[in-house]
Amino acid sequence: MTLEVKDLTGGYGPLSVLKNETFDVQKNEIVGLIGLNGAGKSTTIKHIIGLLKPRSGEILIDNLALADNVEEYRKKIAYVPEMPILYSELTLKEHIDLTIMAYDLDHDSTWDKAKILLEKFRLNNKLDWFPENFSKGMKQKVMIVCAFMRDASLFIIDEPFTGLDPIAVHDLIELVEEKKANGSSILMSTHNLATAEQYADRFVLINNGQIKIEGSIEQLRTSFEMPNASLDDIYMELTKEVIK
DSSP states (O other), X not given: OOXXXXXEEXXXXXEEEEEEEEEEEOTTEEEEEEOOTTSSHHHHHHHHHTSSOOSEEEEEXXXXXXXXXXXXXXXXXXXXXXXXXXXXXXXXXXXXXXHHHHTTOOHHHHHHHHHHHHHHTTOTTOTTOOGGGSOHHHHHHHHHHHHHTSOOSEEEEESTXXXXXXXXXXXXXXXXXXXXXXXXXXXXXXXXXXXXXXXXXXXXXXXXXXXXXXXXXXXXXXHTTOTTOOHHHHHHHHHHHHHX
16 A cells, blocks of 8 residues: 555644544545544644654555655655645746756656646646736646656645636546556545545545544445435534534
8 A cells, every 4th residue: 555544643732633543545546535624634634744743653655654764755745735835936837847856856757747737737838927927726736737747656635626627627637547547546635525426436534633434435325324325415424423
């Protein structure tokens, strides 16, 4: 498997937001990370990408921990954050060049991939634009291009559909499925449950920093005794339990 999260406990400062989380993401698999606002989704992702240090537990990507080799661990991850993070003084072209340098990628072959993505997301004529010229959706597309021009083991996409137009949503889903077919693992945190249900292989439902249940849609239906339920129905049922 690509990602293993084992008994993860952590959070911010003295506050433990996550409590003994355990789940995994296999190769050739899309896993949806589902939960209410404040459930611990973003905190989980920050621990996986190395922005937060676990209090206890272990996170492995291809059997490698961050402490084993920071540079190699981070090279295994391609991350699309919920809020685009761009440098105001750099053009789109310079953002791509910076990504290539940061991850020690082959310049020519990576640019060949980037050009295909730029055309797909209709950014190919905007290489000299600065972030101030982009809408939020266009900024998100820049983040997608910089992530998906890489051949990472694990793609983490946090609320990836926010701000995207319908064509861009379709293009992103197509990219995710291509990476899955080529052996990558995808962890997707989203509130777009209809899309998640259609494309994710498994779901991890989190609340109050704990994994409440995980499995395929059929396994979730069985666990909730809701044989014909959609992911949205199951999510609402979980919500009722949470607010009791």
